Amino acid sequence: MYNPTVARLTYRAVLGRRRAAILFVLPALLLAISIAVRAFNGVDDQVTNSVLGGFALATMVPLIGVIAGTGAIGPEIDDGSIVYLLAKPVSRPTIIFTKLIVAIAVTMAFSAIPTLVAGFVLNGNGQQIAVAYTVAALVASIAYSAVFLLLGTVSRNAVVIGLIYALVWEALFGTLVEGARMLSIQQWSLSLAERIAGEGLIGSDVGLPLAIVLLVGVTALATWYAGQKLRVLKLAGEE
Template identity: 80%
Template sequence: MYHPTVARLTYRALLGRRRAAILFTLPALLLLIAAAVRAFNGADDQIAADVLGGFALATMVPLIGVIAGTGAIAPEIDDGSIVYLLAKPVKRPTIIVTKLTVAIAVTMVFSAVPTFIAGMILNGNGQQIAVSYTIAALVASIAYSALFLLLGTVSRHAVVIGLVYALVWETLFGSLIDGARTLSVQQWALAVAEHTGRGDGLISSAVGLPVAVILLVAVTLAATWYAGQKLRTLAPAGEE
């Protein structure tokens, strides 16, 4: 279910000059903010949680997920080059799983790693804040990558839809409407972070851990399966 050639081509597409610049900008901004906050306020657990929760998990992780998830397949569909890949003797689920694996890896590297470093800068992992938010970023990376990869297969406006979900639904509605929080990847990831933290109230989620885990797994699997089914409809005549 993993094809090295497809993976290599996907990495090359995601880490090209234009996308790489965007991918590096957000982590760099997080680290800059963390350094400035630490310089002006010293080590403060609450501030560390606010920065990591408010910027890293709520903004940086979903945006990187949009770039990596949609960028893993949407450009090939838009310019028609996906037809050449589909003409090869590679199963459609293998293509999707490979591209998802690459998207997850890129999202994790560019979101979880800087989240941990920023947490160490902010308060040296006091109250397990850096580790907890890093785990949340890792978990969220998987779900976001699957969701946005699916968007890349079903819509030519995947980036726009992904940005609306990440910045409007999760950040705005998720903070104002209780019901919206249940359908928020951010809240699911926060539930995992809350469970791994010290239980001092610095990290909290509107969703319980069992529900969060079930939804994370269900959404990831469902999005991956449907993306594979959608890709089948793009197959040349006579193909599977």
């Protein structure tokens, strides 16, 4: 199911000069904020929770997911170069699965690792907050990558739609609007963080069993449907 050649081409596309620059900006900003907060505020579990929850998980992770997920396939479909890949003797589900693995790896690397480092800078992993948010970022990276990879296969405006979802739904509605939280990947991943961190520090509106079912279900469904969309994508000259 995993094709090294497809993976190599996808890594080049996702980590191209322009996208790579954007990928580095958000983690760098998180670390800069963390250093400044620690310097001026000292160790504070609530402040750590606010920084990692409000910026890292609610904003940085979905935005990086947009860049990696849509970048794994969207540009190839937009410029038509996908036809060269589809003409190769590689099954289309294999192409989708390989691109998903690349998107997940990139999203995890640029979101979960900086989240862990920022957590240690802020409070030295007091109350397991750094580890809790890192686990949440890892889990969210998988779901975001699948959703945004699917978006890249169904819309030429995938990046715009993804940004609206990340900034409006996840960062705003997923944080402030009670009913919307049930349909938020952020809230699903927070349920795992809630179980790991000290009591009362992290909260989620979604219970852990339901969150796991939703995370697995959305990831599997998005991956399957992306494969179906790519399967019916016609090459020039195909009947």
